Amino acid sequence: MMAADQTVDGVPPSLSAKVVGSFAYLTIRDRLPTILTKVIDTIHRNKNKFFEEYGKEGIEAEKQTIALLSKLRNELQTDKPVLELTDGLQDREPWNQYLQRHQRPQGDQESVSWFKSPWLYVECYMYRRIQEALWLNPPMSDFDVFNEGKTQSFFESQQAVMALCTYLEGVNKNMEELSKNQLLEHFNKLLKVSLWGNKCDLSISAGQDNSQKNSPIESLTSLQPFILVDDSNMVWSTLISAQRQGQSAKATAGRVDIVLDNAGFELVTDLVFAEFLVNSGLAREVHFHGKSFPWFVSDVTANDFQWTIRQTMAANHKWMSKSGYQWQSYVKEGVWAYHDHPFWTQPHEFCDMAADAPDLYATLQGADLVLFKGDLNYRKLTGDREWDHTVGFDTALQGFGPAPLCSLRTLKANVQFELG
Numbered sequence: 165m166m167a168a169d170q171t172v173d174g175v176p177p178s179l180s181a182k183v184v185g186s187f188a189y190l191t192i193r194d195r196l197p198t199i200l201t202k203v204i205d206t207i208h209r210n211k212n213k214f215f216e217e218y219g220k221e222g223i224e225a226e227k228q229t230i231a232l233l234s235k236l237r238n239e240l241q242t243d244k245p246v247l248e249l250t251d252g253l254q255d256r257e258p259w260n261q262y263l264q265r266h267q268r269p270q271g272d273q274e275s276v277s278w279f280k281s282p283w284l285y286v287e288c289y290m291y292r293r294i295q296e297a298l299w300l301n302p303p304m305s306d307f308d309v310f311n312e313g314k315t316q317s318f319f320e321s322q323q324a325v326m327a328l329c330t331y332l333e334g335v336n337k338n339m340e341e342l343s344k345n346q347l348l349e350h351f352n353k354l355l356k357v358s359l360w361g362n363k364c365d366l367s368i369s370a371g372q373d374n375s376q377k378n379s380p381i382e383s384l385t386s387l388q389p390f391i392l393v394d395d396s397n398m399v400w401s402t403l404i405s406a407q408r409q410g411q412s413a414k415a416t417a418g419r420v421d422i423v424l425d426n427a428g429f430e431l432v433t434d435l436v437f438a439e440f441l442v443n444s445g446l447a448r449e450v451h452f453h454g455k456s457f458p459w460f461v462s463d464v465t466a467n468d469f470q471w472t473i474r475q476t477m478a479a480n481h482k483w484m485s486k487s488g489y490q491w492q493s494y495v496k497e498g499v500w501a502y503h504d505h506p507f508w509t510q511p512h513e514f515c516d517m518a519a520d521a522p523d524l525y526a527t528l529q530g531a532d533l534v535l536f537k538g539d540l541n542y543r544k545l546t547g548d549r550e551w552d553h554t555v556g557f558d559t560a561l562q563g564f565g566p567a568p569l570c571s572l573r574t575l576k577a578n579v580q581f582e583l584g
């Protein structure tokens with residue numbers, strides 16, 4: 165990444181809160197402090213739980229964590245310089261090196277403040293500082309401050325989940341008889357259900373409930389006009405061309421990697437789509453990539469992934485439960501795999517991945533198609549810069565390309581490509 169506030173070789177400056185009134189400015193001035201305040205409230209509300217589990221040590225840890233988070237909120241609200249991390253987490257050095265390499269060269273400390281640094285960096289940094297506050301107070305270290313919101317989003321979306329699993333059962337039971345056109349029709353529907361599942365994110369709503377209330381299949385028609393760029397035909401042909409000729413479709417289909425975004429309803433739409441891809445022979449394997457710690461309020465962690473499968477298995481709904489058991493066996497058989505590389509919870513633009521996380525880049529090179537879910541991934545794919553909306557997506561990727569890729573994203577931030 166280069167200096168944040170100039171265009172070099174056609175690559176524009178990073179978006180930041182320097183522009184008063186911009187979405188970056190309003191996010192850092194209003195939304196991030198709101199999220200932080202909700203985190204502090206959540207910890208405070210669980211005070212008795214910490215006392216029951218850890219006694220006085222738990223109460224002291226709860227108090228110290230709140231003190232650190234209140235200090236963080238003050239730094240943010242008074243535009244203080246971004247500080248180095250002081251915890252013992254494994255990714256502390258990459259984070260501090262990033263600060264030295266990409267932020268400090270801006271010159272004096274003042275320019276490395278919350279409102280003057282790249283928006284993408286400071287927003288990611290806030291979630292990493294929350295982790296630092298928890299880590300520094302051991303009984304709190306593994307507490308997921310966003311868990312309540314994520315589980316509530318799942319429970320509030322049950323009607324939609326039941327409708328989706330019922331639809332999938334209808335496809336599964338006729339799978340062998342489906343013509344290629346019928347298969348393509350179901351593919352398009354479930355791909356778009358996964359796209360629109362991204363509307364259910366607790367960061368844009370600063371924690372307010374925005375679960376899926378109505379049938380995701382029935383709302384596709386009314387949502388179709390809101391799709392700005394539709395390359396679903398290219399996604400389909402990438403999967404078809406990855407099906408090497410062989411004795412059975414399942415054995416020779418390609419591998420699809422899904423870089424996950426939000427837990428709750430969106431994760432269910434991704435698991436349903438992944439089940440369809442395997443059951444239809446469009447994919448032989450699906451690899452899921454989640455976050456290694458709680459991130460952007462509703463992003464998926466390993467705990468969320470396992471919890472969602474268990475909850476679906478336990479549902480008092482025949483087709484939900486059937487899908488849940490299918491998902492569990494796919495994980496056990498290795499047809500599905502879950503990864504959570506630290507890179508996904510660092511601030512890098514994805515064009516840095518080959519250099520900064522070559523192991524992850526090599527993993528993605530093993531895929532025949534990589535689907536990136538959500539707005540933050542879209543911002544990292546393109547560097548969250550002052551690009552013109554008519555610029556091509558390939559240009560914005562700045563050379564990032566481990567495999568054919570597609571972003572399934574509902575527009576929540578400034579960056580947008582391929583318009584016009």
Ligand SMILES: O=P(O)(O)OC[C@H]1O[C@](O)(CO)[C@@H](O)[C@@H]1O
Pocket residue numbers: 191287362365366367368369425426460537538539540541543574576577
């Ligand atoms: O869950 P998603 O779709 O990545 O959205 C992430 C959220 O964080 C942002 O990227 C910035 O706050 C918003 O665009 C969005 O609210």
Ligand SMILES: [Mn+2]
Pocket residue numbers: 365367425426460462463538540
């Ligand atoms: Mn998210």
